[in-house]
Structures are given as C-alpha cells and as structure tokens.
Amino acid sequence: MNPDPDDLQLDTPxxxxxxxxxxxxxxLGLGDVQSAALExxxxxxxxxxxxxxxxxxxxxxxxxxxxxxxxxxxxxxxxQNPNQQQAWVDRSYAxxxxxxxxxxxxxxxxxxxxxxxxxxxPYNLACYCAQTGRLSEARNWxxxxxxxxGKQEIKCQALEDSDLQPLWEELSRL
Numbered sequence: 001m002n003p004d005p006d007d008l009q010l011d012t013p014x015x016x017x018x019x020x021x022x023x024x025x026x027x028l029g030l031g032d033v034q035s036a037a038l039e040x041x042x043x044x045x046x047x048x049x050x051x052x053x054x055x056x057x058x059x060x061x062x063x064x065x066x067x068x069x070x071x072x073x074x075x076x077x078x079x080q081n082p083n084q085q086q087a088w089v090d091r092s093y094a095x096x097x098x099x100x101x102x103x104x105x106x107x108x109x110x111x112x113x114x115x116x117x118x119x120x121x122p123y124n125l126a127c128y129c130a131q132t133g134r135l136s137e138a139r140n141w142x143x144x145x146x147x148x149x150g151k152q153e154i155k156c157q158a159l160e161d162s163d164l165q166p167l168w169e170e171l172s173r174l
Contacts (some may be wrong), residue, residue: 017047024056033063051080058090070094085115089124096163101131118151127163135166142167 013021020043027036037060040053047053054077061070074091077084088111095104105128111121126141142164146154158164158171 013047013050013052014044014158016064017043017050017053023051024060024070028059028063033060036060037064051077051084053082055086058087062093067094067098071122083114085111085118085120088114089120092124092128094157096128096131101128104128105132117148119145119154122148123154125127126158127161130164130166133166136166138140138164 004114005019020039024036024039027033027039040057040060054073058070058073058077061067061073071091071094074087074094077087082088088108092104092108095101095107105125108121108124108128114124115121122141123145126138126145129135129138129141142154142158155171159168164171
C-alpha cells in the first residue's frame with residue numbers, strides 16, 4: 001500500500017513515520033499481524049490520526065479480524081474525507097462480519113453517490129442483499145456491478161463468493 005497523495009498533502013509525515021508505515025506493511029505482507037500491530041503502536045501519538053496511519057491501522061485490523069476496531073477507524077476516515085472508497089467498504093464488511101448485515105447494507109448504500117462508476121460498491125450491496133434474503137435486489141445490484149466491471153469477471157468472482165451462494169445455481173447457468 002503506497003501512500004495516497006491526498007494523505008500526504010494534509011500534513012507531510014516525518015520520514016521516520018513513513019518508514020514505520022512501510023515496516024507495518026512489510027509485516028502484513030509477511031503475514032505477521034502481531035508484529036505489524038506492535039510496529040503501528042510505535043508511531044508518534046501526533047501521527048496516529050493522520051489518514052495514512054488510519055488506513056494502515058485499518059489493514060492491520062482487517063488482518064486481525066478486529067471488526068469493532070475496523071468500524072471505528074473506518075468511521076474516522078470517513079469523517080475526515082468521505083471520498084475514501086476503501087473506508088466505506090471496510091466499515092460495511094466489518095459490520096457484516098459482526099452479523100449486522102442489514103446495517104452493513106444501509107451504511108454502504110450512500111457510497112453509490114460518491115463512487116457511481118465503481119463495481120465494488122454494487123457488488124458488496126448484492127452480497128448483503130443475498131445474505132438478508134433479498135434475492136431480486138441482489139440480482140439487480142450484481143447486474144449493476146457487471147455493467148461496470150464486465151459480466152464474466154463478476155460471474156467468476158460471484159461463483160466463488162459464499163455471500164452470493166443463494167445465487168450460485170442461476171449464475172452457473174449464465
């Protein structure tokens with residue numbers, strides 16, 4: 001995960017902070033979530049609320065399956081700037097993992113206004129609809145995602161996504 005240019009414009013991080021962020025990402029790349037989390041805690045307190053630090057924290061929380069923490073960090077990122085697609089997706093994914101799938105749908109639905117050309121948002125909305133038994137609505141969201149990304153790509157992904165299992169039989173016939 002390279003630093004987002006928007007993140008660097010807020011407050012240019014100290015080079016030592018950037019090195020620490022890179023170290024966190026390195027530990028995550030190696031699959032060592034505990035070392036990544038320890039490295040992250042070494043960031044100066046003043047840098048902890050920086051978007052780059054929060055985005056990195058979100059990756060650590062995702063890897064450690066700390067869903068409550070991921071919801072909180074994602075909310076903080078969205079308060080700073082609602083144009084952060086990954087924060088929208090992360091927050092809803094964490095809610096879904098906490099068995100709050102309808103809330104995940106409701107939290108992600110407004111993101112369509114910010115990212116009308118992204119297939120990721122309607123794809124995830126399809127997953128949440130499928131998991132709450134709203135199969136017709138799930139089909140509509142999945143069709144929307146396919147229009148944005150490509151039918152074959154979405155079909156292949158959907159056939160491997162257990163959240164869309166209620167639609168697998170009909171998808172396999174397409």
